[in-house]
Amino acid sequence: MTLTSRHIQAYLLLLPAFVFLVGFTHYPAIATLIDSVMSAPRGGRAPAFIGLENYQAMIQDPVFWKSAINNLWFALATIPASMALSIVMALWVNDKIAGRQFLRMSYFLPTVMPMIAVANIWIFFYTPDYGLINQILQLLGFKSLNFLGNPDLALMSVTIVAIWKEAGFFMIFYLAALQTLSPSYREAAQIEGASRWYFFWRIQWPLLMPTTIFVLVNALINSVRMVDHIFVMTNGGPNNASSLLLFYLYEVGFKFWDRGYASTLTVVLLAILAIAGLVQFFLLDRRTHYR
Amino acid sequence: MKISNSKDLGHRLNRADWLTTIGAWVLAIAWILPLLYALWAAFHPAQYATTLSLTAPLTLENFSAAWQAAPFPRYFFNTIVLVLMILVMQLVLCTLAAYAFARYTFFGSSILFSLMLVQLMVMPEILIVRNYQTLSTLGFVDTLFGIGLPYFASAFAIFLLRQTFKTIPKELIEAAQMEGASTLQILRHVYIPLAKPTYLAFSLVSISHHWNNFLWPLVVSNSQESRPLTVGLQVFSSADQGIDWSIISAATLLTSAPLLIGFLIFQRQFVQSFMRAGIK
Numbered sequence: 001m002t003l004t005s006r007h008i009q010a011y012l013l014l015l016p017a018f019v020f021l022v023g024f025t026h027y028p029a030i031a032t033l034i035d036s037v038m039s040a041p042r043g044g045r046a047p048a049f050i051g052l053e054n055y056q057a058m059i060q061d062p063v064f065w066k067s068a069i070n071n072l073w074f075a076l077a078t079i080p081a082s083m084a085l086s087i088v089m090a091l092w093v094n095d096k097i098a099g100r101q102f103l104r105m106s107y108f109l110p111t112v113m114p115m116i117a118v119a120n121i122w123i124f125f126y127t128p129d130y131g132l133i134n135q136i137l138q139l140l141g142f143k144s145l146n147f148l149g150n151p152d153l154a155l156m157s158v159t160i161v162a163i164w165k166e167a168g169f170f171m172i173f174y175l176a177a178l179q180t181l182s183p184s185y186r187e188a189a190q191i192e193g194a195s196r197w198y199f200f201w202r203i204q205w206p207l208l209m210p211t212t213i214f215v216l217v218n219a220l221i222n223s224v225r226m227v228d229h230i231f232v233m234t235n236g237g238p239n240n241a242s243s244l245l246l247f248y249l250y251e252v253g254f255k256f257w258d259r260g261y262a263s264t265l266t267v268v269l270l271a272i273l274a275i276a277g278l279v280q281f282f283l284l285d286r287r288t289h290y291r
Numbered sequence: 292m293k294i295s296n297s298k299d300l301g302h303r304l305n306r307a308d309w310l311t312t313i314g315a316w317v318l319a320i321a322w323i324l325p326l327l328y329a330l331w332a333a334f335h336p337a338q339y340a341t342t343l344s345l346t347a348p349l350t351l352e353n354f355s356a357a358w359q360a361a362p363f364p365r366y367f368f369n370t371i372v373l374v375l376m377i378l379v380m381q382l383v384l385c386t387l388a389a390y391a392f393a394r395y396t397f398f399g400s401s402i403l404f405s406l407m408l409v410q411l412m413v414m415p416e417i418l419i420v421r422n423y424q425t426l427s428t429l430g431f432v433d434t435l436f437g438i439g440l441p442y443f444a445s446a447f448a449i450f451l452l453r454q455t456f457k458t459i460p461k462e463l464i465e466a467a468q469m470e471g472a473s474t475l476q477i478l479r480h481v482y483i484p485l486a487k488p489t490y491l492a493f494s495l496v497s498i499s500h501h502w503n504n505f506l507w508p509l510v511v512s513n514s515q516e517s518r519p520l521t522v523g524l525q526v527f528s529s530a531d532q533g534i535d536w537s538i539i540s541a542a543t544l545l546t547s548a549p550l551l552i553g554f555l556i557f558q559r560q561f562v563q564s565f566m567r568a569g570i571k
Contacts, residue, residue, distance in 0.1 A: 020444035028421035
């Protein structure tokens with residue numbers, strides 16, 4: 001086979017996948033950037049260049065800021081909490097522990113259930129007076145709380161659901177990494193008389209670093225992407241108290257049908273994801289994961 | 292003395308003490324509590340939805356009520372068609388692309404590979420506004436095909452399969468070439484059979500992801516004919532006709548049942564598949 005024909009063959013093999021990749025990832029990303037500096041087409045008027053007007057509108061939009069700050073808190077809570085829980089879970093089910101199979105199954109279960117479905121169940125937990133959490137609170141002598149209807153509690157309530165959903169998923173990555181660690185580390189630590197705590201911080205944790213970065217990037221992406229439960233539980237309310245950026249983007253794009261402004265919000269999300277990409281690129285030894 | 296001492300320490304390093312065990316169990320029960328609660332509410336009459344009572348009678352009525360209250364059979368059909376369509380397209384397209392990346396040297400291969408990896412960060416659901424426009428230009432709004440379209444090429448699948456293909460020894464291929472096998476024959480008879488565990492792993496991840504996917508299907512579908520289960524469940528449970536908890540719990544369980552049962556039966560494969568997909 002000649003060299004040229006092998007080149008052509010390679011491109012032909014790639015072509016079908018790249019039609020879809022470019023059509024639904026690269027092209028829309030670039031088109032979104034262009035749309036964000038154009039006016040929305042109205043009543044037959046073609047979109048016109050309006051510069052940074054949409055961005056100025058965004059900076060003055062209190063709902064955008066509310067959603068952005070909510071999203072920041074959502075990320076600051078879900079990322080460390082789900083990661084810490086996932087490490088603990090992985091360490092537990094990696095050890096010899098009673099009912100290991102059951103524990104592993106329980107932690108992983110939320111991962112295979114649709115967020116839309118489990119959010120419905122969580123609503124029942126959060127319901128005032130009759131909900132499970134409030135029944136327990138009342139049993140302990142506290143007042144019943146309106147978790148989803150109180151602006152001070154709504155964001156926290158949806159954040160907890162996200163942590164619950166994610167932790168078992170990340171556990172799998174840590175578990176996989178723990179199982180590839182050589183048992184000789186453990187033997188050596190045992191001979192030296194190291195404590196469980198010391199063994200984790202000085203041996204397991206540093207060795208798990210590539211996994212931690214991998215999980216961190218995924219947690220960062222998820223903190224932008226996980227909005228399904230918002231639709232079921234609060235619809236962003238009360239008074240935007242639990243609105244997140246992607247949820248607001250959906251509202252602007254598909255309830256208010258403001259395409260130009262929705263594109264501007266998409267650019268913000270793309271920028272956040274680009275940061276996640278850079279974290280991955282610079283922190284992760286690319287050879288260990290990509291080569 | 293020394294030996295027994297190190298044995299004790301051995302217990303400490305890979306055997307959980309009773310306090311840890313209790314902690315692990317408490318967390319596990321908290322983690323499956325939502326499912327346990329849904330089971331309780333769905334299998335008991337509505338008046339027992341908020342009270343735990345050992346004498347509460349069991350019933351299947353909530354399931355039949357939910358099944359009749361919304362076009363769930365149609366939603367099930369839609370989800371199954373959608374998930375299988377996406378999976379088949381992904382497996383075909385990504386096998387071809389992964390093969391090119393694994394075994395061909397061609398101009399621009401590393402640039403194309405990096406461009407492909409962009410999709411790992413920028414998923415189609417972020418670009419809903421623009422992708423919706425693309426769909427309406429193509430005339431696929433409100434169709435199952437339209438919901439599936441953006442997912443047909445998966446960077447994740449290409450990446451996983453490429454890694455697997457790279458581990459297959461070149462001698463095998465050379466032997467096949469000596470026998471006069473064509474490129475596609477080698478792919479079909481050597482690469483694909485040897486990559487079976489990766490295909491299984493990716494398939495489970497893809498099926499559970501698309502069974503559960505919500506935002507993009509919500510945007511694209513606006514009729515019964517194209518609505519998958521997740522969107523159907525949302526439409527059903529957000530209706531204001533005072534549907535009670537028991538029926539919503541039943542509908543919730545119906546929606547997740549195929550994946551849940553599959554997971555309980557093939558637990559090991561599920562966990563291992565997600566693990567395999569996670570490392571390298």
